[in-house]
Amino acid sequence: xxxxxxxxxxxxxxxxxxxxxxxxxxxxxxxxxxxxxxxxxxxxxxxxxxxxxxxxxxxxxxxxxxxxxxxxxxxxxxxxxxxxxxxxxxxxxxxxxxxxxxxxxxxxxxxxxxxxxxxxxxxxxxxxxxxxxxxxxxxxxxxxxxxxxxxxxxxxxxxxxxxxxxxxxxxxxxxxxxxxxxxxxxxxx
Amino acid sequence: xxxxxxxxxxxxxxxxxxxxxxxxxxxxxxxxxxxxxxxxxxxxxxxxxxxxxxxxxxxxxxxxxxxxxxxxxxxxxxxxxxxxxxxxxxxxxxxxxxxxxxxxxxxxxxxx
Numbered sequence: 001x002x003x004x005x006x007x008x009x010x011x012x013x014x015x016x017x018x019x020x021x022x023x024x025x026x027x028x029x030x031x032x033x034x035x036x037x038x039x040x041x042x043x044x045x046x047x048x049x050x051x052x053x054x055x056x057x058x059x060x061x062x063x064x065x066x067x068x069x070x071x072x073x074x075x076x077x078x079x080x081x082x083x084x085x086x087x088x089x090x091x092x093x094x095x096x097x098x099x100x101x102x103x104x105x106x107x108x109x110x111x112x113x114x115x116x117x118x119x120x121x122x123x124x125x126x127x128x129x130x131x132x133x134x135x136x137x138x139x140x141x142x143x144x145x146x147x148x149x150x151x152x153x154x155x156x157x158x159x160x161x162x163x164x165x166x167x168x169x170x171x172x173x174x175x176x177x178x179x180x181x182x183x184x185x186x187x188x189x
Numbered sequence: 190x191x192x193x194x195x196x197x198x199x200x201x202x203x204x205x206x207x208x209x210x211x212x213x214x215x216x217x218x219x220x221x222x223x224x225x226x227x228x229x230x231x232x233x234x235x236x237x238x239x240x241x242x243x244x245x246x247x248x249x250x251x252x253x254x255x256x257x258x259x260x261x262x263x264x265x266x267x268x269x270x271x272x273x274x275x276x277x278x279x280x281x282x283x284x285x286x287x288x289x290x291x292x293x294x295x296x297x298x299x300x301x
Contacts, residue, residue, distance in 0.1 A: 012253045021256050025263045032267035037278075040271060044279040061216045065209065072205040075246040079201070172246045176239045183231035187219060 020166050024173050027140075031177050034136065038129045038184065051126040053189050054119060059110045060186035063103050064178060070099025071175040074148075074168040081155060081164035089164045090156035093148045096171065100145035107138055130185055137181060140174045204245045211238050 011018055042048055077092035111131075121131040144167065151167045154160045211234045218230035244250045249257055281288050 013256060018256075021252075021259055025259050028260060028263035029266060032264065033270055036267050036271045037274075040275045040278040043275075044281070057216060057219070061212065064212050068205060068208045068212065071242060071246055072201055075201050169247050172242050175246075176242050179235050179238045179242070183215060183235050187215060187231040188228060189219065 014162065016162060016166050017169070020169050023170070027173060027177075031133075031136070034129075034133055035180060035184065038133060041125060041129070042184075042188070045125070048124075048126040049189055051119070051124060052185070054114070054117070055130070055186050056110055056113075057186045059106055060182050063106050064182050066099050066103045066106070067175045067178050070096045070103075071172050073099065074171045077155075078165045078168045081161040084158070084161070086155045086158035086161055089161065090152040093152035093155065093164065093167070097145045097148045097152070100141050100148070103141055104138060107134065133181055134185065137174070137177055140177070144171050144174055199245050201245070204241055208238055208241060 009015065009018075013021070073092045073096045077089045077096065080086075080088040080092060119127050121128055147167050148171070151160070151163045155164050215231050215234040219227045221227070249260075277288075
């Protein structure tokens with residue numbers, strides 16, 4: 001039997017899912033505040049374009065592809081869970097975690113080349129925003145991957161399948177944040 | 190397991206393919222070399238992609254409306270932050286004032 005906190009839905013939304021929406025509401029303010037600050041500084045400093053030109057649009061684009069694909073596997077995991085197929089949902093969650101790992105490896109490669117070229121978090125304010133925003137996002141990727149592995153462990157035994165949707169919603173949000181980070185940091189030169 | 194009343198049949202792979210096509214356009218935009226086109230394609234497409242993910246992958250279209258209102262409220266707060274502080278940050282001088290330049294922009298070394 002599942003705990004009552006997961007099954008009741010006095011507010012019209014199951015409590016677990018409602019909690020995820022609240023988490024995302026606070027995340028919007030966290031990322032939104034950071035990105036809005038970046039946007040207004042960027043508009044106030046057109047000369048930052050000379051720095052932004054050094055970000056690698058191909059690596060950023062590849063990572064966008066990786067996250068969009070991992071979002072697809074996350075929603076397919078939810079579909080499998082909704083159909084009661086826990087083992088399939090778990091496999092898709094493992095695949096999604098693999099996407100998170102690929103994203104982090106690409107990001108590690110990217111940062112290594114940038115730092116070794118002398119573009120560090122203290123180089124100037126553009127790079128401070130760059131590493132802060134992408135770093136905060138990467139921490140969310142790491143957290144999401146860990147939670148997905150935990151959820152997959154129970155899902156493969158057909159337990160707590162509602163969690164598959166919950167981690168999926170969080171993962172799609174992480175995807176959406178990157179959808180905005182990509183043009184802000186890589187396309188706007 | 191999902192507690193949604195009903196899940197309309199969504200072709201998730203098709204949505205993913207559309208997202209990838211939009212990604213390709215946003216990468217191709219800068220190659221035209223027109224900054225306005227670059228910014229419009231990049232940010233316009235980002236909004237469309239975010240909408241597609243929120244609607245089809247997060248299923249916000251079938252969630253009770255107040256979940257959407259909750260998230261939109263936070264976006265409004267974000268815009269309030271922008272509206273409240275943007276004039277100070279974005280302008281360096283006005284009709285009767287000049288902002289002292291306190292930011293020290295140290296140049297990163299040239300790309301090797």
